[in-house]
Amino acid sequence: MADDSIAVVDLDRCQPDRCNYECANFCPPNRTGKDCIVTRGEHYDEDEPYDGGPDQVWISEEICLGESCGICVEKCPFDAIEIINLPSELNQEPVHRYGDNAFALYGLPVPEPGNVTGILGPNGIGKSTAVKMLSGELVPNLGRFDEEAEWEAALDRFRGTELQDYVERVIDGDVSVARKPQYVDQIPKQFDGNTRQLLERTDERGELDYLVESLSIGPVMDQPIDSISGGELQRVALAATLARDVDFYFLDEITPYLDIGQRMTAARLVRELAEDGDRSMMVVEHDLAILDLLADTLHVTYGEPGAYGVVTDPKSVRNGINEYLRGYLDNENMRIRPNAITFEEHAPRESSTAHPLFDYPDLEKSYGEGEFSLTVDGGTVYESEVLGIVGPNGIGKSTMAQLFAGRLEPDAGELDTRLDIAYKPQYIEIDQPMRVDAFLSSITDQFGSSYWNTEIGRPLQLDRVMEQQLTDLSGGERQRVAIAACLSEDADLYLLDEPSAHLDVEQRVQATTAIRRYAENHDATVMVIDHDIYMVDLLADRLMVFDGEPAERGHASPPQEMRAGMNEFLADLDVTFRRDERTGRPRINKPDSQLDREQKREGEYYYSV
Numbered sequence: 001m002a003d004d005s006i007a008v009v010d011l012d013r014c015q016p017d018r019c020n021y022e023c024a025n026f027c028p029p030n031r032t033g034k035d036c037i038v039t040r041g042e043h044y045d046e047d048e049p050y051d052g053g054p055d056q057v058w059i060s061e062e063i064c065l066g067e068s069c070g071i072c073v074e075k076c077p078f079d080a081i082e083i084i085n086l087p088s089e090l091n092q093e094p095v096h097r098y099g100d101n102a103f104a105l106y107g108l109p110v111p112e113p114g115n116v117t118g119i120l121g122p123n124g125i126g127k128s129t130a131v132k133m134l135s136g137e138l139v140p141n142l143g144r145f146d147e148e149a150e151w152e153a154a155l156d157r158f159r160g161t162e163l164q165d166y167v168e169r170v171i172d173g174d175v176s177v178a179r180k181p182q183y184v185d186q187i188p189k190q191f192d193g194n195t196r197q198l199l200e201r202t203d204e205r206g207e208l209d210y211l212v213e214s215l216s217i218g219p220v221m222d223q224p225i226d227s228i229s230g231g232e233l234q235r236v237a238l239a240a241t242l243a244r245d246v247d248f249y250f251l252d253e254i255t256p257y258l259d260i261g262q263r264m265t266a267a268r269l270v271r272e273l274a275e276d277g278d279r280s281m282m283v284v285e286h287d288l289a290i291l292d293l294l295a296d297t298l299h300v301t302y303g304e305p306g307a308y309g310v311v312t313d314p315k316s317v318r319n320g321i322n323e324y325l326r327g328y329l330d331n332e333n334m335r336i337r338p339n340a341i342t343f344e345e346h347a348p349r350e351s352s353t354a355h356p357l358f359d360y361p362d363l364e365k366s367y368g369e370g371e372f373s374l375t376v377d378g379g380t381v382y383e384s385e386v387l388g389i390v391g392p393n394g395i396g397k398s399t400m401a402q403l404f405a406g407r408l409e410p411d412a413g414e415l416d417t418r419l420d421i422a423y424k425p426q427y428i429e430i431d432q433p434m435r436v437d438a439f440l441s442s443i444t445d446q447f448g449s450s451y452w453n454t455e456i457g458r459p460l461q462l463d464r465v466m467e468q469q470l471t472d473l474s475g476g477e478r479q480r481v482a483i484a485a486c487l488s489e490d491a492d493l494y495l496l497d498e499p500s501a502h503l504d505v506e507q508r509v510q511a512t513t514a515i516r517r518y519a520e521n522h523d524a525t526v527m528v529i530d531h532d533i534y535m536v537d538l539l540a541d542r543l544m545v546f547d548g549e550p551a552e553r554g555h556a557s558p559p560q561e562m563r564a565g566m567n568e569f570l571a572d573l574d575v576t577f578r579r580d581e582r583t584g585r586p587r588i589n590k591p592d593s594q595l596d597r598e599q600k601r602e603g604e605y606y607y608s609v
């Protein structure tokens with residue numbers, strides 16, 4: 001086939017004992033007698049080591065006709081095969097290929113001493129693979145997976161590039177690494193003890209007290225690790241990583257479960273450590289506002305998750321994010337998404353003020369004696385508006401959502417019970433023993449129609465999970481199925497509690513588009529609680545702001561227009577935003593910069609240009 005294509009067989013999905021080798025039987029070259037798709041047992045010599053079982057398939061990238069044929073991809077009942085034409089701009093050999101018909105990585109990010117290097121892109125694209133190489137854990141094989149890989153060959157490849165120095169240090173064994181894993185939920189399974197014991201093991205710089213104080217970890221220091229919440233675990237994992245004394249820190253997301261104030265603190269601590277000596281910080285982050293604030297340079301990664309990934313040369317953070325949102329990478333001359341994501345300075349849409357959907361009175365709710373109490377000021381929700389809901393963690397946002405959804409009874413005030421409400425809770429409860437497609441078709445008879453696919457299925461990338469069991473889904477997959485389930489209901493009001501959680505940046509962008517478009521096309525009213533400011537900005541017509549004392553008392557203001565709402569919310573956080581001149585996208589001002597001080601003086605926290 002054209003040399004710019006690759007064939008990838010997912011060995012976890014390929015199940016020859018449960019199919020009839022449809023891929024091989026229908027393969028056009030095979031039918032003319034060629035050996036394009038054969039079993040691995042047939043392809044390899046008996047004593048030659050290879051990945052996978054002898055009955056799993058191997059595809060010849062020389063003989064294969066390429067993506068335009070695609071018959072094996074269609075025929076495989078388990079979606080195990082991908083045939084992909086690589087972009088012709090990518091005229092180079094991979095930096096690494098895991099094996100025959102396995103994932104290929106092109107390009108590597110460049111760690112820079114004293115700087116924060118950001119990585120922006122979807123999951124499954126090779127970020128961890130890159131880090132394993134930069135840390136010396138994995139030797140790049142330059143695509144020659146059948147030979148013993150050597151760093152010297154990689155050095156030849158990178159000589160004269162920005163990576164040369166770093167690769168020389170790796171060869172000399174002169175690189176030390178600390179890494180914060182993406183899934184902090186796994187930590188309690190690996191560590192048995194309390195927070196203090198975990199943190200004391202990594203206190204190599206003598207800065208633990210400072211980190212514990214900054215991240216407000218104090219209250220959970222003596223609690224067992226398996227008893228603390230996701231947000232607490234995230235902050236503990238950050239402290240444990242930043243407390244280390246190494247050259248190279250790799251942080252696979254710093255914001256999950258954190259509210260905006262906590263995200264800002266995490267970003268500040270990472271920056272401080274970069275500026276303290278010659279440490280290199282490398283950060284994967286899906287919250288674009290935080291990434292923008294945090295990073296000095298940015299690598300965008302694109303490709304086909306699970307099949308191949310390309311790490312671009314470093315870009316300025318501003319250009320990198322702008323190009324990513326536009327869906328077109330300038331230097332690479334590469335389209336990565338058909339549509340651009342655009343920000344507007346929201347003028348309230350006309351329809352949103354026209355017809356009230358419902359009014360609600362002042363509400364009160366408390367848990368137990370002297371525990372948390374919430375007061376909600378009464379207000380009006382309009383037909384066909386998207387209402388954003390923001391505030392710190394533990395302030396009562398989910399409690400209010402449950403009141404509106406009819407899952408909790410208010411102590412004072414009464415809600416209109418005639419409305420049909422579709423509700424996606426923060427902690428998703430779909431765990432029936434059922435396949436995704438069966439679950440979704442039990443919600444709407446539109447399921448599978450071209451309309452449903454365009455509006456919901458495709459933007460939420462549900463194709464590859466349809467045949468999976470609900471119980472087997474990863475966090476991000478479960479989130480997308482839950483958003484789809486919520487939007488598939490026929491309701492007056494759609495209530496989404498933290499839809500961005502567990503989603504990578506591309507999925508957030510797509511989910512935002514889906515929710516926004518759904519609201520517009522259906523004159524639907526949507527309420528969205530989220531900590532991702534870009535998501536809120538792209539989605540919301542008006543804003544509801546929470547304040548109070550987390551875990552003690554919360555207060556919700558009536559919905560207000562975006563400008564006033566953002567000003568109230570950001571003043572509380574002491575954060576100002578400016579607008580990127582070219583794209584209108586909001587950017588966090590560096591604390592105490594000239595703009596920051598000016599805007600605070602004028603009380604314009606968000607909409608100043």
Ligand code: ADP
Nearest residue numbers: 098102103123124125126127128129305306307
């Ligand atoms: P990311 O960090 O961007 O989520 P990874 O680097 O973890 O992505 O993985 C990229 C791809 O490489 C995934 O499709 C994964 O399945 C594949 N992969 C990772 N490790 C191996 C391995 N040891 N052998 C074969 N494939 C692998």
Ligand code: ADP
Nearest residue numbers: 367372392393394395396397398399400551552
């Ligand atoms: P948010 O969604 O803003 O993070 P929540 O509404 O989830 O806040 O929680 C607000 C406060 O109420 C927190 O301190 C939380 O621990 C407490 N809380 C939530 N649910 C319950 C409950 N069922 N019983 C007792 N306290 C609760």
Ligand code: MG
Nearest residue numbers: 397398399426
């Ligand atoms: Mg909540």
